[in-house]
Amino acid sequence: MTRVDSRPPPATRSSRPPPLVLEQPALPPLVEAVNLTKEFRVERRLFARSRYLHAVEDVTFNILPGETVGLVGESGSGKSTLGRLLLRLLEPSFGQVRFDGTVITQLTDRELRPLRRKMQMVFQDPYSSLNPRMTVERIVGEPLRVHHLVNGDQQMREKVSGLLQRVGLAAENIDRLPHEFSGGQRQRVGIARALAAAPSFIVCDEPTSALDVSIQAQIINLLLDLQEQANLTYLFISHDLGVVQAVSHRVMVMYLGRIVEIAPTAALFSASQHPYTRALLSAVLQPDPTRRRLRLVVEGEPPSPIDPPPGCAFHPRCPRALAGRCNQEVPTLSEIVPGSGHFVACFNPHG
Numbered sequence: 232m233t234r235v236d237s238r239p240p241p242a243t244r245s246s247r248p249p250p251l252v253l254e255q256p257a258l259p260p261l262v263e264a265v266n267l268t269k270e271f272r273v274e275r276r277l278f279a280r281s282r283y284l285h286a287v288e289d290v291t292f293n294i295l296p297g298e299t300v301g302l303v304g305e306s307g308s309g310k311s312t313l314g315r316l317l318l319r320l321l322e323p324s325f326g327q328v329r330f331d332g333t334v335i336t337q338l339t340d341r342e343l344r345p346l347r348r349k350m351q352m353v354f355q356d357p358y359s360s361l362n363p364r365m366t367v368e369r370i371v372g373e374p375l376r377v378h379h380l381v382n383g384d385q386q387m388r389e390k391v392s393g394l395l396q397r398v399g400l401a402a403e404n405i406d407r408l409p410h411e412f413s414g415g416q417r418q419r420v421g422i423a424r425a426l427a428a429a430p431s432f433i434v435c436d437e438p439t440s441a442l443d444v445s446i447q448a449q450i451i452n453l454l455l456d457l458q459e460q461a462n463l464t465y466l467f468i469s470h471d472l473g474v475v476q477a478v479s480h481r482v483m484v485m486y487l488g489r490i491v492e493i494a495p496t497a498a499l500f501s502a503s504q505h506p507y508t509r510a511l512l513s514a515v516l517q518p519d520p521t522r523r524r525l526r527l528v529v530e531g532e533p534p535s536p537i538d539p540p541p542g543c544a545f546h547p548r549c550p551r552a553l554a555g556r557c558n559q560e561v562p563t564l565s566e567i568v569p570g571s572g573h574f575v576a577c578f579n580p581h582g
């Protein structure tokens with residue numbers, strides 16, 4: 232496997248600060264996932280026993296205030312499902328999510344409502360996530376209306392105009408419809424909407440994957456600027472390792488629903504320990520003609536999440552698998568050096 236990454240890393244501002252996790256160990260996390268698990272029931276043929284697809288399996292991690300945690304993994308590894316679980320857009324099958332100290336997975340809808348506005352999502356495809364018949368004012372203003380954050384039409388227009396300016400769009404765009412914008416501008420509208428209710432946590436789910444390379448860096452820089460201005464905390468999902476490297480303080484790697492490695496960004500990119508992470512970093516980035524986006528390719532096919540291999544799910548593709556161990560036991564995350572913040576779930580990691 233050779234690295235043929237034709238795309239230059241996005242021209243983001245100089246570099247990120249060192250990992251918050253090492254700087255401020257006493258800071259309580261903003262978001263915590265504890266043994267988070269999501270199984271989808273998949274109906275098969277008539278009268279056949281229904282089976283379960285393990286989309287997210289026993290995931291435990293946290294995100295500190297102001298931090299960006301990058302999440303990478305092949306398509307189908309459970310990234311979007313994990314993001315949606317954190318925002319409680321999906322109910323977990325097992326485990327907990329805590330937001331700012333509150334266990335949100337046990338709240339009723341009514342109890343959850345005041346927290347909802349603190350947690351938002353930016354989607355991959357700004358076109359399909361924006362209602363094509365709604366004006367920008369209605370799209371961006373909807374969270375303001377839902378959470379009763381404005382009084383009257385005049386204040387709504389003022390607030391939405393201000394939000395448009397914050398994301399680099401002229402206030403005159405307020406009465407336009409989504410199709411009147413370019414892809415990058417539409418993503419700015421999506422970001423303005425996510426920002427409207429003054430959130431503290433945003434799940435960015437492949438926010439630049441549908442955009443031209445030239446536009447991607449602008450959107451990344453906007454997200455970084457907004458983070459600085461508003462002390463936002465991000466989970467940044469992407470299959471584009473260059474983008475993840477540019478924006479993240481820490482990076483998590485997911486494989487078949489599990490986190491296999493998590494580390495401060497520099498450590499992950501210079502000294503990854505999990506054979507799967509190594510494979511990802513050296514994988515060919517191939518254009519996927521059917522989906523007009525880049526797709527990571529690691530040798531061999533990922534196994535089915537309906538019938539995952541026993542032991543470590545990566546063992547059938549792993550060049551370092553140990554017979555009698557990796558095909559039998561599930562490795563758990565352990566810190567390679569105490570205090571390093573570098574965790575790997577592997578019985579035979581790269582040293």
Ligand code: ADP
Pocket residue numbers: 271272284285286304305306307308309310311312313536
């Ligand atoms: P990723 O974002 O990493 O591509 P997803 O979280 O979208 O992965 O999906 C993880 C797995 O869960 C995939 O196998 C996908 O087909 C499955 N999945 C996602 N949503 C559902 C659903 N609502 N019902 C059944 N299976 C689902």
Ligand code: MG
Pocket residue numbers: 310311312
């Ligand atoms: Mg996804």
